[in-house]
Amino acid sequence: MALLSLIVPCCNEEDTVERFYAETAAVCAALDGVEVEYIFVDDGSTDGTLDILRRLGTERGGVRWLSFSRNFGKEAAMLAGLEHARGDWAAVMDADLQDPPELLPRLLELVRDGAYDCAAVRRVDRRGEPPIRSWFARQFYKIINKMSNTEIVDGARDYRLMSRQMVDAILRLPEYNRFSKGIFSWVGFRTKWVETVNVERSAGESKWSFFKLLLYALDGITAFSTAPLAVASVLGLVLCAVSFFAIVFVIVRQLVWGGSAFGWPSLVCIILFIAGIQLFCMGILGQYLAKTYLEVKRRPIYILREQGGDMHEKEH
Ligand code: UDP
Ligand code: MG
16 A cells, blocks of 8 residues: 655644544545555644644544644644655645645646656635735745746645655755745656635634744745845945946036035935945845854754654555
8 A cells, every 4th residue: 555644734723623634534535545644743732732633643543643842833844744754645734724635636646657746736816815915925926036046836835745755855955944835846856736726724813924924935035045145246336336426526526616515415315325225235144144043053943742643654
């Protein structure tokens, strides 16, 4: 029997996990020749999620759970799941049923015969989302794709099914600042995009505030592009050129018309302008320096507090 690992990051999902399990299990029962192992990753939930996972783990076959010592974020949870997955394929799914399990058979079919290494889901609309958020999201994808060689697909969800080979490739990327949308694309392989309409969360609420999303977007840009660093050099060059012409202008004016000390308000404006640009560029540098700092500390990406469930080794 081939094995499919389903990785489900859960953070305060007590209202949804059981429904998720029931609906997904119903779909998976219809897959023939494929066994399914569930890996629920409890990302520092403060509600009853872990109790539900423990119960699922003892009552149902093929359910395992990992629990973090605190909230480490969805990226860390996905990594933990991928590291513990033993399947010939692994799929990442949200616990809130926004990633419809009905798509699983189709994703599996695409990857199973080896035509593709990965089948990933992208939504083609952003229904049910605040319009301002959609606008910012679209701008983000435009900007990051201009600045980075790694293609980041607009509307791509983290919902995807990958071959063992691709999972192993992803696990070889040891970076601390993980931006999965970029990592999935960076490792390459043949990816088939499956389109779907946006599904709203089944219960509970999204863990992403607008501000968290903005920081995540900035993280993504600095993780997959060094273009912002070039901004400093270009701005510096442009300002040098401008000041060169200004100097020529001032000298000529002095020689032709005389009279020296006017224009100090404009001087203050110029100083402020340049100071602003300098701070901005230092900020960009700081972003990369901070990232480097976090990387060189080599801290673990997540810490497990407990794990359990159906641990029997897969026989091959
Ligand atoms: N999630 C997580 N850790 C976090 C935030 C979210 O594991 O710090 C999980 C969450 O339980 C869900 C998935 O990531 O299964 C997607 O989260 P959410 O639905 O809040 O995000 P959205 O769908 O709104 O982008
Ligand atoms: Mg969601």
